[in-house]
Amino acid sequence: MKRKHKGRKIYKTKEKNYYGKSPLGKFLSAALTVLLIGGIGFIGYSVAEPVINYTQHKGDKPEENTTSAETTDGTAPEDATSPTEGAPKAPERFTAAGLVPADMVSAAALQTALSAVPRDAGVEFVEVPLKARGGKIYYATANQAAVSCGAVSSQLTLADIVKAIEDSGFKPAAEISTFYDNQLPTYLPEAGYVTVDDGSQWVDNDPQHGGAPWTTPTSAEALTYITDIIGEATDAGFERVICTDIMYPYFRESDLALLDEQYGRTDRFLALTSAANLFYEKSVSGGASMYVGVSAADMLRGNCDVLNAPLLSANTVVLSIDTDELKDGVTDGKMLYEFEGSPADMTEKCLGFLSGRLTDFNVTVRISGSAATAEELAAAKDKAAANGYSSFVIG
Secondary structure, rough: OOOOOOOOOOOOOOOOOOOOOOOHHOEEEEOHHHHHHHHHHHHHHHHHHHHHHHHHHHHOOOOOOOOOOOOOOOOOOOOOOOOOOOOOOOOOOEEEEEEHHHOOOHHHHHHHHHOOOOOOOOOOOEEEEEEEEEEEEEEOOOHHHHHHOOOOOOOOHHHHHHHHHHHHOEEEEEEEEOOOEOOOHHHHHHOEEOOOOOEEOOOEEEHHOOEEEEEEEOHHHHHHHHHHHHHHHHHHHOEEEEOOOOOOOOOOHHHHOOOOOOHHOOOOOOHHHHHHHHHHHHHHHHEEEEEEEEEEEHHHHOOOOOOOHHOOOOOOEEEEHHHHOOOOOEEEEOOOEOOOHHHHHHHHHHHHHHHHOOOOOOOEEEEEEEOOOOHHHHHHHHHHHHHOOOOEEOO
């Protein structure tokens, strides 16, 4: 269903009026201020520690006291922690070249893509789509459900993929699309959305998606399927796992009327953050770092419920700026976001729109576009760096 563009909203602010106080009022205000400061200091001392403990990301180590302890004679004990030892670690820097599904169909295609990775762009990793948006899997998985639903689209083994990447002088990173999966529910209907009236399979009947089913984060079968794929990747030696499409379909009111009421509630994000944390634990237990991949276009459209920083174990977000998605404009139904110019121009404008929503995360910017040249992508990467985003994926 097409949405009408209603133009941009213009927001206005009203000035507040401030009135002078009488001498008695000033005295009472000063006295009250002193009492409040004392009370706040006491309360802050009492609750600061539990609040800090609660808000730490799962898996983070509590920050040690950096003030050196002293013995009764005024000297520091021998095992006292130095100021730098207890300091929090700097965020991981992730610099990568991203491949596409067509690069994964054969050993020759993979080698051609690896040969094209720029050697002078500071690239450390090569990110490959092991499970792409739509559900296709681009390696020879041992997962029986993947084989049965027809998702397997490459006979490359994970060992071959890792070796090819490492032989080219890079480190392997895995991109795994999660719930934007139209393949698995065709074999396991319980992995997808079902209607509440008769339990039949719900399909996205938007013509763009061809009436395809999706997997849901509330399905144990879907979660097991994804964690098994993550496990195969980490066992094979992938050092980074980027889980993308931790999202719901674009439900319309007519869709929500057919489905369980939980999918229309404001707290529906809880299922997504819970799934993301499950993927995080699986990745970390396998020795890999896990990042949450999000689409800039999906964020602008308002369909990115997973980014709830206090509830997420992972604190690194890979923001995908796909110029193919942005070039015709993006709307959330109320506002139209327009993008023109080069990939660098689009990148800067997109980051300007979204920067306020990413302040709680360590952000890597991924820039891609089928019509963009290597030089244009490099310029866009430099533009992102100029805006404070030094981690990147190009391609």
